[in-house]
Amino acid sequence: MENRSELVFFLQGLNDSLTNRQIYFSFALITYLLTIFVNLTLIVVVCLEKSLHEPLYIFLCNLCVNGICGASSFYPKLLHDLLADSHVISYIGCLSQIFVVYAYVFVEFTSLTVMAYDRYLAICKPLQYHTLMTTWRVAQLLLLTWSFSLLEISVGVALTARLPLCGRHIHKFFCTNWEVVKLSCSDTIVNNIYGFVLMFSHVSQTVLILVSYTHLVCASLRLRSNRRKFVQTCLPHLITLLVFTGSLVFDIMYSRYSSSSSKLQTLHNMLAAEFLVVPPLINPVIYGINLHQIRYRILRNFSVRPETLKPHP
Numbered sequence: 044m045e046n047r048s049e050l051v052f053f054l055q056g057l058n059d060s061l062t063n064r065q066i067y068f069s070f071a072l073i074t075y076l077l078t079i080f081v082n083l084t085l086i087v088v089v090c091l092e093k094s095l096h097e098p099l100y101i102f103l104c105n106l107c108v109n110g111i112c113g114a115s116s117f118y119p120k121l122l123h124d125l126l127a128d129s130h131v132i133s134y135i136g137c138l139s140q141i142f143v144v145y146a147y148v149f150v151e152f153t154s155l156t157v158m159a160y161d162r163y164l165a166i167c168k169p170l171q172y173h174t175l176m177t178t179w180r181v182a183q184l185l186l187l188t189w190s191f192s193l194l195e196i197s198v199g200v201a202l203t204a205r206l207p208l209c210g211r212h213i214h215k216f217f218c219t220n221w222e223v224v225k226l227s228c229s230d231t232i233v234n235n236i237y238g239f240v241l242m243f244s245h246v247s248q249t250v251l252i253l254v255s256y257t258h259l260v261c262a263s264l265r266l267r268s269n270r271r272k273f274v275q276t277c278l279p280h281l282i283t284l285l286v287f288t289g290s291l292v293f294d295i296m297y298s299r300y301s302s303s304s305s306k307l308q309t310l311h312n313m314l315a316a317e318f319l320v321v322p323p324l325i326n327p328v329i330y331g332i333n334l335h336q337i338r339y340r341i342l343r344n345f346s347v348r349p350e351t352l353k354p355h356p
Contacts, residue, residue, distance in 0.1 A: 051132065052131065054131065054132060054216050055216075056130075056214065056215040056216030056315070057124055057130055057216045064126070067125055068125040075114060075122070078320075079111060082108075083107075084331075085330065088340050088341055089103065102154065102185075105185055109151055110323030112143060113144065113323050116140055116144045117144065117320075120132070121216060121316075137213075141196075141199075141200060142197075144219065145200075152248050153192055155283065159255045159280065162255070162259060162277050163255040163259060166277070167262045199237060202233060202234050203223055203224060203234065206223075206229055207229050209227070209228030213226075215312075221238075252284060283330075
């Protein structure tokens with residue numbers, strides 16, 4: 044397997060699902076199109092409405108852009124394989140999918156951390172908020188989010204690409220770093236150490252978010268206006284974090300403890316792909332429903348009689 048350009052992996056995750064592949068194809072296509080639609084709708088609304096050109100909504104747009112990237116790293120290949128007789132992916136294609144999938148994961152975590160910081164300033168330091176969260180600061184945070192995340196995954200993919208491989212069979216229907224590392228016939232201790240470093244880094248981000256929410260809850264209990272702001276802007280953020288973290292835990296548990304001879308392949312497929320399916324779809328829905336500024340403008344744009352709609356005070 045020295046010639047990497049000709050190396051292909053066999054994806055075995057769909058082997059037990061071929062009898063119903065037309066149903067799965069229809070469901071996957073509808074879900075993908077719906078994911079793109081809800082994310083693009085929120086992005087377009089925020090871009091067109093000058094009143095929404097605020098840090099909170101800019102960070103939310105960034106979350107939606109990342110959701111589209113994450114979904115697009117997964118659905119096109121899945122849709123192709125559901126209609127194909129053989130499920131293979133080239134070595135370069137596999138590494139590329141790993142890069143985009145994990146970039147999505149890391150950007151999601153970092154974006155949620157940045158949004159928690161933004162909400163902390165807005166509720167705990169409202170008088171200093173516009174001084175601290177300037178346009179330049181927003182641009183810096185977005186640049187940091189993407190550059191830091193892309194650097195993380197670039198190192199991880201480089202460490203994986205150096206490994207000699209003694210297998211070609213991947214037990215999922217998409218490529219993940221852990222599945223490729225398991226195929227290596229050399230020492231993977233460096234990859235494991237780097238994996239633990241990344242895990243510690245993002246667990247620390249989760250702890251930082253929880254600490255910020257402790258301050259937010261305390262501040263919200265003091266003022267009625269803060270309680271309303273917390274429910275409208277912080278609660279969807281917390282739900283988003285829990286959904287994404289829970290989905291990722293399912294994937295980790297699947298990767299670590301699943302068996303290739305499992306009789307519940309379809310269930311395992313759903314759990315393995317949940318972090319790529321659920322968060323990109325429900326994030327814009329959660330924010331679109333809960334943030335009345337966005338909800339009003341979406342309804343106004345899609346309503347037949349927009350003049351009958353009034354924004355909440």
